[in-house]
Amino acid sequence: xxxxxxxxxxxxxxxxxxxxxxxxxxxxxxxxxxxxxxxxxxxxxxxxxxxxxxxxxxxxxxxxxxxxxxxxxxxxxxxxxxxxxxxxxxxxxxxxxxxxxxxxxxxxxxxxxxxxxxxxxxxxxxxxxxxxxxxxxxxxxxxxxxxxxxxxxxxxxxxxxxxxxxxxxxxxxxxxxxxxxxxxxxxxxxxxxxxxxxxxxxxxxxxxxxxxxxxxxxxxxxxxxxxxxxxxxxxxxxxxxxxxxxxxxxxxxxxxxxxxxxxxxxxxxxxxxxxxxxxxxx
Amino acid sequence: xxxxxxxxxxxxxxxxxxxxxxxxxxxxxxxxxxxxxxxxxxxxxxxxxxxxxxxxxxxxxxxxxxxxxxxxxxxxxxxxxxxxxxxxxxxxxxxxxxxxxxxxxxxxxxxxxxxxxxxxxxxxxxxxxxxxxxxxxxxxxxxxxxxxxxxxxxxxxxxxxxxxxxxxxxxxxxxxxxxxxxxxxxxxxxxxxxxxxxxxxxxxxxxxxxxxxxxxxxxxxxxxxxxxxxxxxxxxxxxxxxxxxxxxxxxxxxxxxxxxxxxxxxxxxxxxxxxxxxxxxxxxxxxxxxxxxxxxxxxxxxxx
Amino acid sequence: xxxxxxxxxxxxxxxxxxxxxxxxxxxxxxxxxxxxxxxxxxxxxxxxxxxxxxxxxxxxxxxxxxxxxxxxxxxxxxxxxxxxxxxxxxxxxxxxxxxxxxxxxxxxxxxxxxxxxxxxxxxxxxxxxxxxxxxxxxxxxxxxxxxxxxxxxxxxxxxxxxxxxxxxxxxxxxxxxxxxxxxxxxxxxxxxxxxxxxxxxxxxxxxxxxxxxxxxxxxxxxxxxxxxxxxxxxxxxxxxxxxxxxxxxxxxxxxxxxxxxxxxxxxxxxxxxxxxxxxxxxxxxxxxxxxxxxxxxxxxxxxxxxxxxxxxxx
Numbered sequence: 081x082x083x084x085x086x087x088x089x090x091x092x093x094x095x096x097x098x099x100x101x102x103x104x105x106x107x108x109x110x111x112x113x114x115x116x117x118x119x120x121x122x123x124x125x126x127x128x129x130x131x132x133x134x135x136x137x138x139x140x141x142x143x144x145x146x147x148x149x150x151x152x153x154x155x156x157x158x159x160x161x162x163x164x165x166x167x168x169x170x171x172x173x174x175x176x177x178x179x180x181x182x183x184x185x186x187x188x189x190x191x192x193x194x195x196x197x198x199x200x201x202x203x204x205x206x207x208x209x210x211x212x213x214x215x216x217x218x219x220x221x222x223x224x225x226x227x228x229x230x231x232x233x234x235x236x237x238x239x240x241x242x243x244x245x246x247x248x249x250x251x252x253x254x255x256x257x258x259x260x261x262x263x264x265x266x267x268x269x270x271x272x273x274x275x276x277x278x279x280x281x282x283x284x285x286x287x288x289x290x291x292x293x294x295x296x297x298x299x300x301x302x303x304x305x306x307x308x309x310x311x312x313x314x315x316x317x318x319x320x321x322x323x324x325x326x327x328x329x330x331x332x333x334x335x336x337x338x339x340x341x342x343x344x345x346x347x348x349x350x351x352x353x354x355x356x357x358x359x360x361x362x
Numbered sequence: 363x364x365x366x367x368x369x370x371x372x373x374x375x376x377x378x379x380x381x382x383x384x385x386x387x388x389x390x391x392x393x394x395x396x397x398x399x400x401x402x403x404x405x406x407x408x409x410x411x412x413x414x415x416x417x418x419x420x421x422x423x424x425x426x427x428x429x430x431x432x433x434x435x436x437x438x439x440x441x442x443x444x445x446x447x448x449x450x451x452x453x454x455x456x457x458x459x460x461x462x463x464x465x466x467x468x469x470x471x472x473x474x475x476x477x478x479x480x481x482x483x484x485x486x487x488x489x490x491x492x493x494x495x496x497x498x499x500x501x502x503x504x505x506x507x508x509x510x511x512x513x514x515x516x517x518x519x520x521x522x523x524x525x526x527x528x529x530x531x532x533x534x535x536x537x538x539x540x541x542x543x544x545x546x547x548x549x550x551x552x553x554x555x556x557x558x559x560x561x562x563x564x565x566x567x568x569x570x571x572x573x574x575x576x577x578x579x580x581x582x583x584x585x586x587x588x589x590x591x592x593x594x595x596x597x598x599x600x601x602x603x604x605x606x607x608x609x610x611x612x613x614x615x616x617x618x619x620x621x622x623x624x625x626x627x628x629x630x631x632x633x634x635x636x637x638x639x640x641x642x643x644x645x646x647x648x649x650x651x652x653x654x655x656x657x658x659x660x661x662x663x664x665x666x
Numbered sequence: 667x668x669x670x671x672x673x674x675x676x677x678x679x680x681x682x683x684x685x686x687x688x689x690x691x692x693x694x695x696x697x698x699x700x701x702x703x704x705x706x707x708x709x710x711x712x713x714x715x716x717x718x719x720x721x722x723x724x725x726x727x728x729x730x731x732x733x734x735x736x737x738x739x740x741x742x743x744x745x746x747x748x749x750x751x752x753x754x755x756x757x758x759x760x761x762x763x764x765x766x767x768x769x770x771x772x773x774x775x776x777x778x779x780x781x782x783x784x785x786x787x788x789x790x791x792x793x794x795x796x797x798x799x800x801x802x803x804x805x806x807x808x809x810x811x812x813x814x815x816x817x818x819x820x821x822x823x824x825x826x827x828x829x830x831x832x833x834x835x836x837x838x839x840x841x842x843x844x845x846x847x848x849x850x851x852x853x854x855x856x857x858x859x860x861x862x863x864x865x866x867x868x869x870x871x872x873x874x875x876x877x878x879x880x881x882x883x884x885x886x887x888x889x890x891x892x893x894x895x896x897x898x899x900x901x902x903x904x905x906x907x908x909x910x911x912x913x914x915x916x917x918x919x920x921x922x923x924x925x926x927x928x929x930x931x932x933x934x935x936x937x938x939x940x941x942x943x944x945x946x947x948x949x950x951x952x953x954x955x956x957x958x959x960x961x962x963x964x965x966x967x968x969x970x971x972x973x974x975x976x977x978x979x980x
Binding site for chain 1: 507508509511512513514515517519520521523524525526527528529530532533534535536595596597599600603604607608610611625626647648651652
């Protein structure tokens, strides 16, 4: 369905199957993937044939998160603090990013994230914005944003696991295993690798027996618990703080990811980013 | 103490027990039972010596939830859409339902739900409005509202088990047992049926042993402040919103509603084939995907 | 006067507070302030003979230490720990008269206006510490009660020994303790609020609950804390400050600040409490059998014997 390059979208038996499709890049999310996801969600929401959406990743991982190559990533990544973009432009981009998660969170059909392998950064936000998240035991959920001086723009995290766990995850950048994620309420279930397909299949088939109307209102009825807690305000506040983060004062010894990447290449830049924290990493 | 028809209120020392008393109907909650339940709570409020309230069900289970027979059930079940109800009636009923349950949640005593067998629908809501739930390992919890086209009306689930688990249970309408309920934090602890009564009594006693700075006075006053904390995190706003959405889902105008577009029509099937058949048709399609745990107490086949 | 975080340290009315919390030219007597490295400061509560109970002076020194670390341009992380057998046992209940640490004795019969001012000073300090723009790591062993538990609760990272004890048997759950915070999930999960009356939570359980970061064996505690401190000290100062501002901002949107401030009212109810005949009366017990006796009696009365096994055994 659709002329997509970085995702695959198929409808089968009233279920919309969405596959993030850049396996050679561990499904890193770039601007093109974001555009195609945006497009797909709009179509899926209006399509009466689609009752449930499943999102998964091709290849070895769900998604390694934002594409850090710097090529075709102006939408998915905030600009470097050295950039000369106006504050207004930076704020608008940040607002679009958090509005996107808010939109996905409120899509009026049940959404399931089927997660295996790495599920990091924006990949994790995508998986958590879905109603239900099922993972195989080899999945890893984490967010190294702070290591790069990027604000983790997903306030829903502390709504899901409490502020202590959220803070430990974000400050350390240390990923959680699927079992740990299940225990702390981040995801619904961790299953054996060879059971993941069957588990998700069972869940979506069961859900697709229910009527769309009921599912739409029921989902809203549960999401209002988050709205009443101010998650709407939190999405907005987050984009404001993202701007502040991008306008911070850079000290000479701060880690500069873009500089490292230009000097050493992407892979080594990521390693240089993570090395100081390796005592805490698995 | 007092024996109204559908609810039995007894007391011993400083502990009062409210027992749902329609065992032949698996304590299905109809208008009369609901009213007597609220009366029991109101009576306890006039007894300052009572400090703990245990809520349980007589017979084989805690409660199968709303009485779905349609007889004397206007306060627990939305009306059959074919009778063309007014929207306002449904919204008014939802408002009363919200106020009742909210007043149980902020009841100024320690409340403990003692759960065995089925604990479903509004019965389950009653349990989660208590401060502690102690359950039998094979108790069965769930809210199958969505299978009847109704949105869940109680966001308190997200406070008790978190957003992810609340969605998993309420969007599928599936059932879980006491052990699973303990694992996800829905209940405080799950024990064998034999131990249940004793465990609840111990919990009640421990609530009475208040060797503390402010004694019972403080429990009540701080309890009310605690309710304010619920409010600042949006509970009543969410609850009212959920109630409105529940009402919307119940309004089911013929011609536009999902019932006329191939959705499961509970009222029609109940009318044509009886309540038992309607319940069977409601749940059977989901068994292969979400198998129901069966309680060991009572018949496993018969469910209201 | 101290600069940086804490709005109310700047107002005229709080001048006496500034002076109390000034760090320049001060010799700490009840805390130890160390620089473990250019980027890491460690504050140790140092009244082990009083179980690190917080009296006015120790709390002021703690605040001063936080200000000093905040003004130190390279510091990113502050470790907080207690000397001797425990992290801290909360506000000192037997502080001398006139001190603002302990709860006001009902016998003093304060006016409402006085009481309001008192609570804002006494508990507002905690509220302020939550706005701290650098990383706080609490290193907890032994008891961690009352106001000390609140210090751990507002820290970003809490590493505790497995047998550390948060809360006290027989004392009701704090409105704002390690449960982070009432009205929130997982605090309202039946597993935890159901246990409201006996909130003696060990380190291992607190880790399971997700209300502390990690529980480790006692002998590994120091090393684990240093591991976290060294790793997190890699983060740029501004990134930390803005991240914390964001995180606690979202919590404020969620009503956390209000939840916290409402608990002053709860303290206030202590002024008017009257005990049932069968209850253990703190004030009477303290008079009759001293604080130790009261604590013993409270612990006993909160323990139900069940067929030889103690109820609520962890």
